[in-house]
Amino acid sequence: MKGENEKYFEVLSKIPIFSSLTAAELDELKAKIKIKTVKKNEVALNQDDSNEFMYIVLDGAVKVIRLTEDGKEVLLAIREAGEYFGEMSLIDGHKACAEVSATKDSVIALINKKSFHSLLDSNPKIQKNLLEEFSRRLRASNCTIHLFNHDKVAQRLKLFFKQYAQEFGQVRESGVTLNLKLTKQEIADRIGFSRQRVSEAMSQMEIEQYLLILPDKHIHLTSKFFDNYDNF
Numbered sequence: 464m465k466g467e468n469e470k471y472f473e474v475l476s477k478i479p480i481f482s483s484l485t486a487a488e489l490d491e492l493k494a495k496i497k498i499k500t501v502k503k504n505e506v507a508l509n510q511d512d513s514n515e516f517m518y519i520v521l522d523g524a525v526k527v528i529r530l531t532e533d534g535k536e537v538l539l540a541i542r543e544a545g546e547y548f549g550e551m552s553l554i555d556g557h558k559a560c561a562e563v564s565a566t567k568d569s570v571i572a573l574i575n576k577k578s579f580h581s582l583l584d585s586n587p588k589i590q591k592n593l594l595e596e597f598s599r600r601l602r603a604s605n606c607t608i609h610l611f612n613h614d615k616v617a618q619r620l621k622l623f624f625k626q627y628a629q630e631f632g633q634v635r636e637s638g639v640t641l642n643l644k645l646t647k648q649e650i651a652d653r654i655g656f657s658r659q660r661v662s663e664a665m666s667q668m669e670i671e672q673y674l675l676i677l678p679d680k681h682i683h684l685t686s687k688f689f690d691n692y693d694n695f
Contacts, residue, residue, distance in 0.1 A: 471498065471521035471570050478519065478545050480592040488586065495578040501525070501565040508563035514552040516573045520544050523569025526652075529561045538652045541566070543643075550593065553579045603630070611655065616664045619654040624674070625692065628684055638685040645682065 472493050475481050481492065498521075501507045507525050508518060520542050527540040527548060539561055542548050552558060553576050574582070582589055603626070610622045624641075632639040651661040668674045673688040 471572070472496075474521045474545055475519070475572075478547065479596055480547075480589055483588045483592060484586070492582065495574055495582070497573045497575075499571045499573055501569045501571055503565050503567050503569075506562060506564045507569070507571055508549060514556055514558050514576070516575055517547060517550045517553055517579050518563070519547040519572040519574070521570045521572050523571075524566045525563050525569060525571075526566050527561050527563050538655075541649070541653065550579070551597075616654070616656045616660045617667075619656065620650070620661065620664050620668070621692070623650065623654050624682070624684055624688070632684075635683075638683055638688060640677070640681055640683045642681070644680050 472489075475492065476484070476489055481489065484492065496519075499507075501523070522544050524541060524543040525548075526538055527542065529537045529539055540548075542563075548563060583593070606622070606626045610619050610626075613619050613622065627641055627643075627645075628639045631642045633642050647662050647665065648658045650665075651658040654661070665674065665676075668688075669676065671687075672685055673691075674685060675683040677683050
């Protein structure tokens, strides 16, 4: 099991809040971590347990959801390999108002409250990196709020793609290619419309040459998308 865990621990050094740690500091962090496997659709974090651990996705992906009073699921975020969640509840002591479940078979690292605070107290670099990540997430949350203020699928798609171009885009001469693969269902979940409506809107954007679906399934936003952003 130890050897199997080592391949997952390679992810740690690439996570922003831990990226500045030395090899010795990373080894110390590994000693504080518990590995957990989560099957697709299995709950990874209940609201009642949300102030006990910080969770790091080492492999796979999870979705952060909130249930409305009528039982409808509202998608708040997707966390993929190299991302984490639960740290805010460890800092302020409050339980999260969301639930986390796996969207595919996943491997998650758990850091308990005591170890988390020990890391923060002993390593100013982690504190600094964590503040930077909080700022990034706050900006992303503001973008999401702005996105859901619009009730048309085309407007939400436009805002969604612009945000992802800023976060995950690779600039090319002909536009920006998103450096992650997104299915139409994943996009639909993130902007709050059905897959069919998202598919229809994206097809129209392709016809009008605002985007291209590349052979490797990555989405490419053309120069026309950015040049005409305020006009469509």
